[in-house]
Amino acid sequence: MISLTFVMLVNVIPLWFIFISYFYNFYTALNLSFKAWKVWLVAGIFCLSDFAWIYLFGSFELEKISFILIILLIVSPIIWKKSEESFFKVVSICLLLTGLHLSFTILSDVVSTQVVAMTGIGMEGYTKSSLLFVSIITYLVQLIMCLLLNLFLRSNRGRRTVKHLFQTPGVSWLTFISAILMTVILIGYFFNYYNFLLGKTGLAFFLLAVYVFFGLVFGLSLGILSYIRLYQDKLKAAEALLIQQQSYNRVLEDIQQDVRHFQHDYKNILSSFYLQLKEGRVEEAQVLLEEKFLSFDQNVSYNIKQMSFLNNIKPMEIKSLLLTKMLQMEQKNIKFQVEVMDSISEFHIETEDLVRCLGILLDNAMEEETLTEEKTVHFVAYQDDSTVTIMIKNHLQEEKKIAEITQEGYSTKGDNRGIGLSSYQKILTKYPNVLNKTVVSDNQFQQVLKMQIS
Template sequence: MLYLFGNTLMSPALFLLFLFFLYKMKIGKVYCQWMEHKSSWGFGLICLSTYPLLYIGGAEFLMGWGMSRNGSLIFVFLIMFVMLALFNYMGLEEQQRKEFDAQQLILKQQNAYIHTLEGMQEEMRRFRHDYKNMMSGMYLKAKEGDLTEALEFIREMTEDFDSQIGGQLRQMSQLGNVYMSEIKGLLLTKLSEMQKDQTACELEVMHPFYGAEFKTTDLCRCLGILIDNAMDEVRGREDARVYIMISSQEDCTTFRVKNLLYHKVDVPEIWKQGYSTRGTDRGTGLASYKKTVDLYENVLPVTAVKDGYFIQELKIRKRNAE
């Protein structure tokens, strides 16, 4: 009776308790982290697959030292348990560190954003001053009846506004359509890098972008590779320019990065490890990009050379779309 009770009720109950315990320890997340780090994942895999061997081997070893069978099994189990706890602790610590890093990054990006806005405000203030002067000049010309001069003033003023703050304002309003903070952060970082390199960036986000069915870290990595490649290719050139488009449509989202090509693309080499359009061993290369993209069934990569431009697209289908 007792045996039956133990078998039918106690074992499942213990099993469920164990599962609950694993769930509480957030082991799944920790294991996912192992998967991200190839080396430790390999080590973890070896540990897991040799677990029965280690368990029995350890017990046998202790029995050789004169310990009873049950005692040795419990002892080995305890050792295993301590190891698991240690692993878990390390994993959690790593997770916390990552969260902290991510927060730091967001903080940094927000600072950059505020900095840009402040810069724009300053430009606006300066423009307001010039605008007043221009207006009074125009008023005089109009009063004198010199219509051509007055028209010229208006044209100049529009152009001035466009060149002084129009560009930045445009970029910021496009960026305002990106509601996924990680991507917004990535774009902000790249925009400021481009500003340092004196590369112009034409950013287009016509419809609001809230997110895509693609792991955030992978999306950031892939988009980062594409933008870095484009920046590498045009850096230092006259009228250096990178075009970035994010287009959210009903069924899918398209990320498109375009730049003028100054080198002939070496096609067979392009997908090899460590290759970018600028030459070998530069950046992470398109190979790792392709490898990541291939993991997702709802993501299609497109590469084209058209009218002297190198164009890279990343198309992500929404899962509920056909």
């Protein structure tokens, strides 16, 4: 007779590694930074607690159920407190990942059962060596599946999938409800789990079939909603492109209008210029030249140069944002100087988050410049081998402390009106590859974003 102690010894080390991969997947899905030793320690405590449950109560049936309950009642609140994400999103991710990992358990059992059937191991009763062999096969399959899941979550496609599942309106609720239903089914299945392994299918087999059915329904529903969302995103992209083209057309129309005015006046200007030179009024001719010819050349060259710099930014959303802010500042008589020295196709941060960050910085700069005499905002972006750098600089009406500016609720318009820079800081905490720096000196405020190229 194989003792319970031997079963625990056979399972403790590989199960520890599975718990480690489990928590790695949690942190990866939520974009949380973590220290490896803490994950290993928590996984070890979790693993020992799991076996303590079996040893104290002698119940393999309740072991998987206790695992699910600990995830919901202990792990979810802890991760939620650290992640600053909504509790709804954290619980949804915990439920879905728990379901996936328990599904890996089912898959590994199916594989190990097939291996036993093909090799004949355990046909005459399990020995310690045969049980060890089956355990190795079972946990090896689980580890491979966990590692594949982690690689997927780390990829750009995986990040987009997590964002789509847990943040898209409609889809997030479908994910949450499906995760709850599938978790309830899993609780029922694992309550009869070991009876199923011993060949007593009955209710466990039925629940497994229902679980697979709900999984297929969830996948189909998700596919339909994703298609609808994709169509909506295409419409938004088309609208953004239209706005961008309208902005371009407006700038080109301004240039064309300047040229027309100059064409209309240039004969009279040349006549006046010629007469002044002929009469020896050189200083007056010089003033006329600067006022008419040089100012025209500067205005047209400036607009053309701005369009050329904007063309170096390839993501349409960022380009549209800059064009929109350029027009807004023009209406407020603020000069928006854009310098993009290199062609930049990727900023190594989610486009939506970068748009929010730049929108906050440019709005703050525009608000502050309305109070100053200079009325100029600078936007500079360039790329080298390892980083993409963005700098936004504006003037300050008065010297301010950095700690004061980044507090939630700070605003030059009054108390509790501003949440911009504090939100900006929170967004950047999700990206360990992004460094931000704030410099206040000589009545100038400068924000620097450095995005490491992975």
